[in-house]
Amino acid sequence: MGKTARLLPLVLTAAALVPLPPSADPSYREIPLDGPSVRAETTPFGMVGITWPLGVQGVTANVRVQRDGQWTDWQPMNIEDEHGPDPSDSEGIERDGTEPLWVGNATGVQASAVNAAGAVRDAKVVLIQPGVLSSDSEEPGGTVEAASSRAPYPMPLMVSRKRWGADERLRAHNGASCVRPKYTKTVLAAFVHHTADRNDYTRTQVPAMVRAMYAYHVKSRGWCDLGYNFLVDRFGRVFEGRYGGAQLPVLGAHTSSFNANSFGVAVIGNFEQTAPPPAMLESTARVIAWKLDANYRSPLATIVLDGSRLHTVSGHRDTKATACPGTQLYNKLGWLKQRVNTLMSGSFSTPIYEYARKLGFRNLGQPFWGEHRTRTGWATYFGTRDVFYSVATGPHSTSGAFRTRYRRLGAGSARLGLPITDAYEVTGGARQKFQRGWLVWDRRDRQVHLVYGRSF
Incomplete structure (x- = not known):
């Protein structure tokens, strides 16, 4: 894409700076893409995204970053289509945008956002530095009670919001109505997503990635909180997502029009061409088994949500025309349903x-x-x-x-x-x-x- 990307009409260039130490304070910056060529200097950042006004159609977004003095290849950004709150929910969407992309510790960025009419007006590049916390290297602790025929499948070990460093003050960013969590009536279904991010992140980077996604969803997209109810990394660790209590039916913003009476599990990475690791699949199955078993839902059944008949374990693309959760992960949904059914012992008997x-x-x-x-x-x-x-x-x-x-x-x-x-x-x-x-x-x-x- 190198030569083609250089000809795109809307380009932002950020000069290379000396990287800050890992303890860098968190920061959030939006840089307008409002001209044919804009040059700006920026402090190091760990995640990048591109946003634009609501309703702009056919956007193509590309980005490359500078790390250690070298520019990466141009990379197309995945459009975050059909994620977000339900249309009937009071939680708003302020801007459309791409999926956020984890870049580690970058010191420069070039980005473009165009459609058939040319440069997209009022497009912005979002640069997020989530910082590093001492808890980023900690592992989830505690014990998991053994499953039995007279008890629902146990809650898996989970990295809590406090452990991954959620700044709870951020939930007030889009108004007082966002501070209190919203609940749906029950849990009927699970939706599986991927974050369309990198697959080569390290264990200690994941909490920072989750913090950065949280900031992007709230500050860049205008949501009340992190959109997903749960996240699973490539090492098989489970992270608590949206605030409100992991055991309760918290209304998320993961599958627009289908959030009510469902929960969203996002696996961290891009699985369009890469197969999800076994540890990631197993932990995803355990999260789903815990939630479905506690609410007496079979993973092999179908239900009706928003007028559509869906499987109780569905991929995001089952609801709308989207690539999520990636072809390689979507192809594993059959295995995932059977694994969940096995973990739940195939029946309810409490x-x-x-x-x-x-x-x-x-x-x-x-x-x-x-x-x-x-x-x-x-x-x-x-x-x-x-x-x-x-x-x-x-x-x-x-x-x-x-x-x-x-x-x-x-x-x-x-x-x-x-x-x-x-x-x-x-x-x-x-x-x-x-x-x-x-x-x-x-x-x-x-x-x-x-x-x-x-x-x-």
Whole structure:
């Protein structure tokens, strides 16, 4: 592309500078591409992207960077089409753009953005220096509980937002409405993506890459947060994405029009021509198995989202005309579904699930907080009831005013313990028995009262 790229009408040239040390402070810079040739000096950066106003069609973007005094070859930038919030969501999109590209420690950039009409007006090159944190070289710690036929597939080890260095103040960048996470009703499906980035990154670079993607999605694209719910690197490590609680159905911005009732897993790299490593595929399967099993969804089923019938495990290209998640990864989706099914033991058999079946899911509503461990047992929060289980108590649920009061107490609290009956009517109201007390609803004052003690 060398000769062709030199003839593109909109070019930015950044002079080479002495690289900053790895502890360089984070920085974010946008440089206008508003002339046939623009020259600018810049401090070192680790990620580059190109953005332009909404609605501009047919953009072709190219970039090359300078590292260690040498210019790389020109590289086409992947257009970030059909990522982002749902059209019905209040979360906005301020600009269209490319996928961000990790370049390591670059000191110069040349970039172009053109379409059939020529140079794209108001195009900008985004240069992000995520800096380096002492925690970048740390590995996720903790233990993973063993899976069994009576427990959902366990949550895999995960690098938390705090561990990868998310600046939570950034969520307020696009307004106060972005600070609080948004939740969807349940989890019905998983969408698999690739970030269309480099495949030769190192282990210690990944947290910085995630921080840079976070900054690009918020500052350059106008989203509330990082678009993906989870990310997986080529070494098989899982990273928590969008804020709001990994166990909850956080509304992401990964598959426009299909974010509701789904979650997005992005593998870090470009897998159009390169096959994803086995460790990456295995960890992706484990994340999906954990989320689907907790919400009682089969990876071999189909569901309807936004009027389209899709597999519960789908690639981004199943929803729109996009190359994501890359041909080589997309070709592995069949294996991925079968692997998820194997990890989930092919069926649901937990006491909470069997109890829910007896009550009827139409009465319970959809799982909101999928089956998870509590301090004293297990729980699933459905649309209308919360169901709790331990070996000592068996499965029982709270609903209505009892559920509201129990949640305020701290559901599963050591003081009251788990429910050992469901609520039942008595003269003057209703009551529900717990391991160490009662919740009593009085019809006269229409309040739920707390009474400690085994008898009442």
